[in-house]
Structure formats: C-alpha cells, structure tokens
Amino acid sequence: MNHPMNYKISDKFVGMKPSAIREIFKSLGTPGAISFSGGNPAPDSFPVKEFAAISAEILEKNPVAALQYSVTEGYPKLRELVADRLKTHFNIGAADDTTIITTGGQQAIELTCKVLCNEGDVVIAENPSFIGALNAFRSCGAKLVGVELEDDGISLEGLEAALKANPNTKMIYLIPTFQNPGGITTSLEKRKAVYELARKYDTLIFEDNPYGELRFAGEEVPTIKSMDTDGRVIYGGSFSKVLSAGMRIGFLCANEALVAKIVVAKQVEDVHTNIFFQMICAEYLSRYDMDTHIEEIRALYRHKAQLMLSCLEKELPSCVKFTKPEGGIFLWCTLPDGLDMNAFVKAAVAEKVFVVPGTAFNCDQDAPSQSFRLNYSMPSDDDIVKGTAILGRIIKDMLAKA
Amino acid sequence: MNHPMNYKISDKFVGMKPSAIREIFKSLGTPGAISFSGGNPAPDSFPVKEFAAISAEILEKNPVAALQYSVTEGYPKLRELVADRLKTHFNIGAADDTTIITTGGQQAIELTCKVLCNEGDVVIAENPSFIGALNAFRSCGAKLVGVELEDDGISLEGLEAALKANPNTKMIYLIPTFQNPGGITTSLEKRKAVYELARKYDTLIFEDNPYGELRFAGEEVPTIKSMDTDGRVIYGGSFSKVLSAGMRIGFLCANEALVAKIVVAKQVEDVHTNIFFQMICAEYLSRYDMDTHIEEIRALYRHKAQLMLSCLEKELPSCVKFTKPEGGIFLWCTLPDGLDMNAFVKAAVAEKVFVVPGTAFNCDQDAPSQSFRLNYSMPSDDDIVKGTAILGRIIKDMLAKA
Numbered sequence: 001m002n003h004p005m006n007y008k009i010s011d012k013f014v015g016m017k018p019s020a021i022r023e024i025f026k027s028l029g030t031p032g033a034i035s036f037s038g039g040n041p042a043p044d045s046f047p048v049k050e051f052a053a054i055s056a057e058i059l060e061k062n063p064v065a066a067l068q069y070s071v072t073e074g075y076p077k078l079r080e081l082v083a084d085r086l087k088t089h090f091n092i093g094a095a096d097d098t099t100i101i102t103t104g105g106q107q108a109i110e111l112t113c114k115v116l117c118n119e120g121d122v123v124i125a126e127n128p129s130f131i132g133a134l135n136a137f138r139s140c141g142a143k144l145v146g147v148e149l150e151d152d153g154i155s156l157e158g159l160e161a162a163l164k165a166n167p168n169t170k171m172i173y174l175i176p177t178f179q180n181p182g183g184i185t186t187s188l189e190k191r192k193a194v195y196e197l198a199r200k201y202d203t204l205i206f207e208d209n210p211y212g213e214l215r216f217a218g219e220e221v222p223t224i225k226s227m228d229t230d231g232r233v234i235y236g237g238s239f240s241k242v243l244s245a246g247m248r249i250g251f252l253c254a255n256e257a258l259v260a261k262i263v264v265a266k267q268v269e270d271v272h273t274n275i276f277f278q279m280i281c282a283e284y285l286s287r288y289d290m291d292t293h294i295e296e297i298r299a300l301y302r303h304k305a306q307l308m309l310s311c312l313e314k315e316l317p318s319c320v321k322f323t324k325p326e327g328g329i330f331l332w333c334t335l336p337d338g339l340d341m342n343a344f345v346k347a348a349v350a351e352k353v354f355v356v357p358g359t360a361f362n363c364d365q366d367a368p369s370q371s372f373r374l375n376y377s378m379p380s381d382d383d384i385v386k387g388t389a390i391l392g393r394i395i396k397d398m399l400a401k402a
Numbered sequence: 403m404n405h406p407m408n409y410k411i412s413d414k415f416v417g418m419k420p421s422a423i424r425e426i427f428k429s430l431g432t433p434g435a436i437s438f439s440g441g442n443p444a445p446d447s448f449p450v451k452e453f454a455a456i457s458a459e460i461l462e463k464n465p466v467a468a469l470q471y472s473v474t475e476g477y478p479k480l481r482e483l484v485a486d487r488l489k490t491h492f493n494i495g496a497a498d499d500t501t502i503i504t505t506g507g508q509q510a511i512e513l514t515c516k517v518l519c520n521e522g523d524v525v526i527a528e529n530p531s532f533i534g535a536l537n538a539f540r541s542c543g544a545k546l547v548g549v550e551l552e553d554d555g556i557s558l559e560g561l562e563a564a565l566k567a568n569p570n571t572k573m574i575y576l577i578p579t580f581q582n583p584g585g586i587t588t589s590l591e592k593r594k595a596v597y598e599l600a601r602k603y604d605t606l607i608f609e610d611n612p613y614g615e616l617r618f619a620g621e622e623v624p625t626i627k628s629m630d631t632d633g634r635v636i637y638g639g640s641f642s643k644v645l646s647a648g649m650r651i652g653f654l655c656a657n658e659a660l661v662a663k664i665v666v667a668k669q670v671e672d673v674h675t676n677i678f679f680q681m682i683c684a685e686y687l688s689r690y691d692m693d694t695h696i697e698e699i700r701a702l703y704r705h706k707a708q709l710m711l712s713c714l715e716k717e718l719p720s721c722v723k724f725t726k727p728e729g730g731i732f733l734w735c736t737l738p739d740g741l742d743m744n745a746f747v748k749a750a751v752a753e754k755v756f757v758v759p760g761t762a763f764n765c766d767q768d769a770p771s772q773s774f775r776l777n778y779s780m781p782s783d784d785d786i787v788k789g790t791a792i793l794g795r796i797i798k799d800m801l802a803k804a
Contacts, residue, residue, distance in 0.1 A: 005632055005657060005659075005660075007660050009518065010517055011520050012516075012520075013517045013667060016663070016666045017666065018474075018662075018665065038471065043466040043470060046465060046466065046469040046470075048461055051465075052462065052465075055461065056454065056457075059450055059454040059457065060454065063450040063453075067448040067450070068442055068448075068647055068648050069440065069648060072420075103671075106672055106673050110670055110671055114541075115411055115415045116410070118413050132669070132670065135666075135669065136671075138670075204407075204409075231407045240471075244470075245469070245470055245471040246467075246469045246674075246678060247469065248673065248674070248676050255409075257409060261415050261418070263420065264419065265541060267537065268534065268540075268541045269505075269512055269538075270505040270509045270650055272650070273650070274649055274679060275648040275649075276679070277678070
C-alpha cells in the first residue's frame with residue numbers, strides 16, 4: 001500500500017468484539033468436533049418437505065411478488081397470521097398493538113434499543129443474558145446494568161435498586177421463558193412484580209421470547225406482554241427455533257406509536273426482510289399444523305435435554321451445579337470455586353468439545369464467571385454422551401490437581 | 403389504556419420520517435395507478451425458472467445448510483464468486499480487501515456509516531442523493547453535507563470547500579454510475595479528482611454501485627475503487643437490480659481491517675443474511691451465464707429508457723429539463739422556476755401517476771427543489787406512454803395558469 005490507512009472507528013464500535021459464540025461457530029468445521037456451543041435448532045426440526053412444496057408453488061404461481069421489493073413492515077398475510085398466533089397462544093395483542101416482521105429476532109432487539117436509547121441511556125438486563133442482545137445494546141451506546149438472575153428469574157431487589165440508581169433507564173431486557181444462557185423460567189409472581197416495577201419507575205420492558213413455544217416439562221407461564229395494559233412491553237419473537245434459523249425471520253409486537261419509529265429504523269437497515277421466506281412462512285402457517293410440528297420439536301428436545309441431564313448427573317462430580325430447564329435449548333453449568341472456568345473451556349476445546357464460557361454472557365465484560373453454557377438441541381445423542389464424558393473427565397482431572 | 407405511554411424516542415430517531423418513496427410504495431395498490439416512483443427492477447428481469455430449479459435442488463440435496471444458522475460474513479462460495487466478479491468486471495479487490503454479504507446494498511451503507519461516525523461527524527454526499535443512504539446517515543447521527551451534482555458528477559470546487567470546512571468528515575458517499583436520483587455518471591477525470599481530494603483531506607469514500615452493471619449506452623467508466631491504492635474506498639453493490647430485489651442480497655468490498663468492524667456491526671443487526679438465498683445466488687452465478695442475463699436486462703432498460711425519453715420529448719414543454727441516462731433505472735426532471743414542484747406532484751398523484759418529489763433526495767430536508775424523479779424500469783410500456791402524457795398535460799395546465 002502506498003499510504004496505509006489508519007481507520008478512525010466510531011467510539012461505539014472501536015471496542016466492540018465479535019460474539020464469542022459466532023467466533024466459536026467458525027471452528028465447528030474441525031473434524032470430530034463436538035459442539036455444545038451454538039444456539040442452533042436441531043437439523044431434524046426443519047420442515048424441509050413442506051418448504052420445498054411451498055417454494056415450488058410460489059415460484060410457479062406468484063414469482064414476481066416473491067422476488068420484488070416489498071413493504072418494510074412485512075408481508076401483510078404473515079403479519080396477520082403471527083398476530084393471530086400471538087393472540088391465541090400467548091394472549092398477546094392490545095387494540096393499539098401492531099406486529100411487524102424483522103430480520104430474525106436479533107433485529108427486533110437492536111431496532112428497539114436504537115429508537116429508544118441515546119448514548120449513555122441505561123438498559124437493565126438479567127445477568128447473565130443473551131450475548132447478541134447485550135452486544136446490540138452496546139452498539140447503540142447504551143449502558144448495560146446487569147441484575148442477578150435467580151432460580152425463578154431476575155432478582156426483584158436487584159432490579160428495584162438498579163431502577164432507583166438509574167433514572168435514565170430506557171428498558172428492562174428480559175428472556176423470561178427458558179432464558180439464554182440460564183435455561184431458567186421466571187415465575188408468574190416475578191413477572192407480575194417486574195411489570196409493576198416497570199410501571200413504578202416508568203420504563204419499558206423488552207420481552208424476548210424466542211424459545212417460548214419449546215416447553216417440554218412443567219406448566220405454561222403467561223407472558224409479561226399478556227399483562228400489559230399500558231403499552232409498556234415490547235414483545236420479540238422468532239421462527240428461528242421452530243421453522244428455520246437460516247431464513248432470518250422474526251417479529252415484534254408493540255404499541256403502534258412505538259412501532260412506527262421502529263419501522264423507520266428498519267427501513268434504513270435493510271428496507272425489508274426477505275419476502276420469499278415471509279411468504280413461505282405465511283403459507284406454512286396457513287396450510288400445516290404448526291402446533292403438531294412444534295409438539296414434535298418439543299418431544300425431540302425433551303429427549304435431548306433428559307439425555308444431557310442424565311449424562312451430566314453421571315459424569316460430573318456433584319460439586320458442579322447445573323440448571324434443569326423445562327424447555328428451550330440451553331442449560332447452565334457452574335464450577336465450584338477454585339476451579340478455573342477459562343482453563344476448563346480451553347481444555348475442552350483442546351479435546352474438540354466446544355462450550356461457551358460464562359464470561360461471554362456477562363453485562364460487565366470484565367467480570368469473572370464460574371459458569372459455562374451447554375446446548376442440547378444441536379448435538380447428536382452420541383455426541384451428548386461422548387462430549388459430557390469428556391467434560392466430566394476434564395473437571396475430575398482439574399479437581400485432582402487443585 | 404390505564405396509563406397511556408409517552409414514548410421517549412432517542413434523539414436520532416425522534417425527527418426521522420419514513421422514506422417518502424417507501425410511503426408512496428404503499429399507495430401503489432390503487433387500481434389504475436401508474437408508478438414512476440419506485441426503484442423496482444422490471445418484473446421480467448427475475449430469473450424465475452433458474453431460481454425454481456436451484457431452490458428445488460438445494461432443498462432436496464442440502465436442506466440443512468440452507469435452513470440452519472450460518473456465518474455473519476456470508477456464504478463462503480458466494481463471497482468468492484462475488485469477489486471474482488468484482489475483479490474480472492470492475493478491476494476491484496486489492497490483496498488486503500475482502501468481500502462480505504449484506505442484507506441488501508442498504509445494509510452495507512448503514513453498517514459502514516455506523517462503524518465510522520460518531521454523532522456529529524460529517525458525511526458528504528452528492529446533492530441530490532439516494533434517500534435510503536441519506537436516512538441511514540441521519541439514523542447514525544451523522545451530519546449530512548450536500549455538494550452540488552453537476553452533469554458530469556459532483557462539483558469538485560464544492561467538494562473541496564466541504565472537505566476544508568469539515569475536518570471531521572468521515573466519508574464521501576457517492577453513486578458515480580447512473581446516480582440515484584440524477585441518472586448521471588461521473589466522468590473518469592472527476593473520479594480521479596475525487597479520489598485525490600479524499601487523499602488530500604484523508605477521508606474515506608463509499609462508492610455505491612447498485613446500477614453499475616446496467617449500462618445500455620456510452621462507454622464503461624472505471625470504478626473509483628479500481629483506483630484505490632490506499633484502502634480508502636468502500637465499495638457497495640447489490641443483486642437487487644440484476645437478480646431479485648426482494649431477496650435482499652448485497653455485498654461490500656473494502657480493506658479487511660475495516661470490514662472486521664463492519665462484520666461485528668452486522669452480527670448485532672441480523673446475525674447473517676438469509677442463507678438459502680445466498681446459496682441460490684452462488685449456484686446461479688456458477689451455473690448460468692450472468693453476463694448474458696444482464697445483457698437481456700440492459701436491452702430491456704435501453705428500450706424502456708428510450709421510450710420514456712421520446713415520450714418526455716413529445717409530451718413535456720421544452721422549459722422542462724431532464725437527464726439522459728446511459729444506464730440504470732432513473733431519470734431526473736426539473737421544472738422551470740415559477741412552477742410549484744410540490745403542487746405538480748400532488749396533481750399527478752390525484753391523477754394516479756406517482757413520481758417522487760426532488761425534496762426527498764435533498765441532504766437538507768428543508769431545502770426546496772424544482773425537480774422530480776422518474777423510474778422507467780418498472781412501469782409497462784403502456785404506462786410509460788399514458789403516464790408521461792398525463793404529466794405533460796398537468797405541467798401545461800400549470801404553465802397556462804402561471
């Protein structure tokens with residue numbers, strides 16, 4: 001180069017790092033690798049034949065609509081079907097709420113933060129929480145305040161203290177059902193209490209519910225959005241875990257006044273979401289029995305979760321704690337004090353078993369963690385058995401040397 | 403509502419309005435409407451049969467890869483094919499450049515601005531320019547400085563004055579080939595001079611080239627990126643105008659150090675672009691003759707542009723000026739002083755002929771305009787004939803009353 005450039009990156013991005021998970025994702029090509037690190041749905045869960053039939057038909061009968069520019073808010077038929085499903089399955093949708101289609105659930109989170117937060121405004125999140133959301137908040141210049149995640153959801157004392165200490169809180173970001181990474185479900189009592197705290201301190205709630213349909217044990221708990229009489233809750237969802245992750249179709253339901261701004265923000269990001277796949281989703285929802293399809297995924301994940309839990313019970317020393325999720329795709333393991341979590345993760349990688357270090361999910365990127373996240377939806381049964389045995393052996397070796 | 407919300411929108415979005423074009427787009431369902439307002443490719447230009455064959459094959463042979471999460475940078479085979487095409491067709495791609503896939507060309511623009519600009523940093527653009535880009539810059543909190551667009555490209559005197567006056571200029575945004583909305587192509591001399599000015603004032607250039615393959619008259623002009631020895635030019639392109647707009651696949655080629663940050667920004671926006679359509683694009687580029695396909699689109703647009711130009715010559719009074727594009731999909735008409743452009747656009751809408759008022763493309767949203775944009779790629783021949791006759795009649799009526 002004649003004149004090597006020194007790029008002046010914006011303050012918000014100069015310190016941003018790629019997601020640890022996305023980076024681990026790239027190593028998965030290694031032959032013999034066992035991955036418990038992704039957030040991928042089971043490959044068996046994609047309705048391939050149905051998608052093939054629908055896409056052939058769309059390209060035969062309605063190709064121009066499927067390949068031409070479309071509206072930012074999303075394919076009208078899909079918006080309607082999603083809104084109906086939210087109403088019937090989750091009791092969501094006030095008269096002045098509206099539902100739009102986003103490029104994955106990720107975009108719904110990022111757009112909402114962007115239209116609400118000025119630099120330095122606060123977003124409160126469960127600690128630990130979903131790295132994609134935390135990074136989105138960071139990219140908007142928001143200040144993250146983490147509140148401890150307890151076995152039945154966010155700490156109410158911690159949440160109230162955070163709200164009191166940060167009057168510029170723009171929203172509370174929560175994954176109340178089958179939390180990522182914790183695998184924890186917030187109790188009904190806590191959901192009600194969180195909503196009341198949001199009212200008391202006049203802030204918004206982003207309820208992220210990408211796993212909500214994937215319950216395989218226990219009782220359904222109403223969404224926070226279903227309790228929303230104020231237009232205070234923005235609800236984000238996704239087809240990534242129930243139809244296809246690669247198609248990038250998510251949705252957002254919130255008060256229409258707020259959504260109008262979110263639509264403007266979406267317009268400048270990507271104009272609209274791939275319309276062909278919006279049409280595929282709409283046709284799938286109209287023609288096939290989504291509930292039966294989801295029931296099959298639930299059965300598959302019930303099996304995989306039970307297998308992983310029984311392997312962990314067998315392989316891990318009892319000083320290692322882990323959550324017992326009633327749905328979703330993750331569980332969360334915590335090593336005893338004195339064992340070095342990062343050394344453990346490195347040792348696992350050396351044996352080609354990939355897990356995500358708990359530090360990746362911390363609101364404070366410099367904070368330590370004793371935990372790591374395991375995914376059970378993606379690995380084969382065989383890999384679950386083999387991989388957990390390797391993890392158990394590594395921990396036992398570390399304990400022996402400690 | 404118990405407690406109506408007063409949403410506190412971020413400073414960047416509180417004043418943002420939906421794109422005039424996207425809003426006009428919604429009215430196009432009106433029966434009998436003639437639209438010269440969109441930026442839509444001709445419906446005939448989509449390779450429907452080829453896409454149908456490829457998508458059936460992908461869903462038969464490789465469905466999991468097509469429906470599962472993928473990497474943020476894009477489908478490796480598509481990145482390679484795009485990089486090859488940029489090299490062979492545009493002489494683009496230094497050893498330390500890299501090419502990534504984005505969710506339409508729009509996302510490439512928005513991501514680049516986001517990783518470069520702090521609030522108040524300056525982006526210089528041709529005035530008028532593409533509304534989607536201008537709104538993206540606004541949404542990042544950048545300050546827009548418009549420089550007059552002359553018949554052979556941006557005013558060099560204006561550009562140097564703007565660079566001198568704004569030392570915090572982060573980039574110059576240009577559409578040098580078949581500009582939107584002007585339909586103007588920047589001369590080779592001006593491209594070289596712009597690059598030298600960028601060097602002199604040490605700033606970056608975003609060269610947006612969504613229409614570059616659509617030349618139907620005149621001689622090819624080298625891209626600015628092909629002259630880039632510094633890593634100073636970020637090149638954005640798109641398949642929207644040559645394969646399908648609705649699939650939302652664009653790309654960006656720039657120095658790898660800068661692209662690394664852009665990838666982080668993309669990760670938090672949408673994780674990755676629809677992978678199924680990235681695979682379709684890659685297969686299309688591998689199996690079919692893209693050049694022949696594009697030659698057909700060029701022939702179609704040559705015909706449509708000539709038809710519109712001959713109609714305008716016939717229907718419009720000679721006091722109305724319009725550009726004569728050598729490619730792309732737009733031309734730009736300017737009313738004589740004394741005629742009210744907004745009144746003209748409203749009168750046209752009342753007769754169901756949609757054009758975009760020139761004010762929409764101004765860097766300064768409060769500045770007036772005597773111009774309007776016409777699109778010729780989307781309307782049928784019949785609509786071009788009928789619509790231009792209506793526009794001509796309205797202008798003659800207005801002149802008669804003036």
